[in-house]
Amino acid sequence: MTDDLLATSDLPIARKSLLPGTGFFLPDDLEDDLEDQQAEAALTGADAAVVADADADGLACVALLREAYDDVRNVPDPTDDEPAEPVADDEEPSLEEPEPTPHRVALLPASPHDLEDSLQHVADYAEEGVDLYVCDLCPDRFEYVAAELEAALAVAGSASWYDHHQWDDEVASAIREAGVDLVVGDSEEECTADVVYRSLEYDFAPMYEELAAVTRDHDLWLREDPRSDDLADYAYWTDPAEYVEVVREHGADLPAWVETFLEERRIEKNALIERAVSRAEFRDVGEYTVGITYGRCSQNEVAEAMREQGADASVIVKPAGSASIRGTDAFDRCHEVADLVNGGGHPKAAGCKPDVYDDMLDYAYHWTSRGTVTKRVILEAFEAVVAREAPTADDAAGS
Structure with a gap:
């Protein structure tokens, strides 16, 4: 090569x-x-x-x-x-x-x-x-x-x-x-x-x-x-x-x-930021809106742009396989999400690299699909964390 x-x-x-x-x-x-x-x-x-x-x-x-x-x-x-x-x-x-x-x-x-x-x-x-x-x-x-x-x-x-x-x-x-x-x-x-x-x-x-x-x-x-x-x-x-x-x-x-x-x-x-922001998607996870995108970029500015578009939390997946997770006053459990996908950090700022890359074919798919697998496992981690705070049927009956 x-x-x-x-x-x-x-x-x-x-x-x-x-x-x-x-x-x-x-x-x-x-x-x-x-x-x-x-x-x-x-x-x-x-x-x-x-x-x-x-x-x-x-x-x-x-x-x-x-x-x-x-x-x-x-x-x-x-x-x-x-x-x-x-x-x-x-x-x-x-x-x-x-x-x-x-x-x-x-x-x-x-x-x-x-x-x-x-x-x-x-x-x-x-x-x-x-x-x-x-x-x-x-x-x-x-x-x-x-x-x-x-x-x-x-x-x-x-x-x-x-x-x-x-x-x-x-x-x-x-x-x-x-x-x-x-x-x-x-x-x-x-x-x-x-x-x-x-x-x-x-x-x-x-x-x-x-x-x-x-x-x-x-x-x-x-x-x-x-x-x-x-x-x-x-x-x-x-x-x-x-x-x-x-x-x-x-x-x-x-x-x-x-x-x-x-x-x-x-x-x-700024050009790289614009590219990443233009790819942003938004998903509802419980009562929260999670913005998620892919790209080689400055993650904090991209997260801020997604926040301005209504995201309570943002995920920026990088081409090397890692991801940055940013929260807001509405969602301050980023470190819990990261902990489920091989990472850690702060309540409003965390990072991770999900263990989903076994060989170069996995990375090739990561680049061509713009992080599809990594996005999915991180969103699943959000769902797991949000489920912890959701009241159960027994809780509702007791109240």
Whole structure:
């Protein structure tokens, strides 16, 4: 297969919207080798290792930790540098080059699906006595990370875990019993950057409290500060290492050269949003209206558009097989829906990847049918969750 068939960056929007990015097709062995090399380069000589989600919230945590450790370097110079090449979509593996000058606080970008790999990297490559931090990540079950966490703790001198997702009590207890200082914020009031800001024994400048607040505005989908969309988009489109250093230096007020970069990228972003919104369908599930669509797009804006069309909850199925679930004040049980289809998250924002892909033929059908099977199993999960709250005949008779 030629590289041209895998490249999606130059496709027309109509086709690009239906297919995953190039990174989706990389062999696992190649991806694993690259990730091993990057982790070793980042961790060699580091005083602290931060395993963090590579969205704006997780990366803001890294920025706060680097500030607390006085780890200041690699700040992009707007007079000389252009923003880094856009990274792959959130559904693709991250294969950026390691930061050119190793940091005292090493960044290991991770997702809920590969958290255990990053913990193992700490065990394999970090210096004895390293300070370990895990930020903005929540394992669905302790056994998923138990062995790798134990190995990482054998190397670490201290371990702290900061998050704001919905934690299972047994998982949280197991993490703490393993020797980790776990702090979980209220998922409806705080983002993880808030938790890190208040948990570290460091006197941060006011700009970092503001950075946490603006990050929270987007992460909790409050949308009261227009800067929060800029932070989210910049984290989504640029290299994680660049994002961390820019917000550590500038806080929530991004420099003009970043704003220019965002304006250019939003032309394509808006076109992909329009495609996904145009495919939206609406289904009645009990007393709720669920909007559901398919496409490679920015899920939050698409969910907002479906909400404006009457959806109490929205589902955006991605070409890589994952899906984002967004709620409203009317429906705040997204995490329960996601939990039934191999996922998790918050009451009003969750994600999942249903276990329905056995081979490439299943993915081929997924792309050509625009997510038919995944849509069906997620709607069935909605029906199951809504059925839990519906009164039974016995309840009605008793009232």
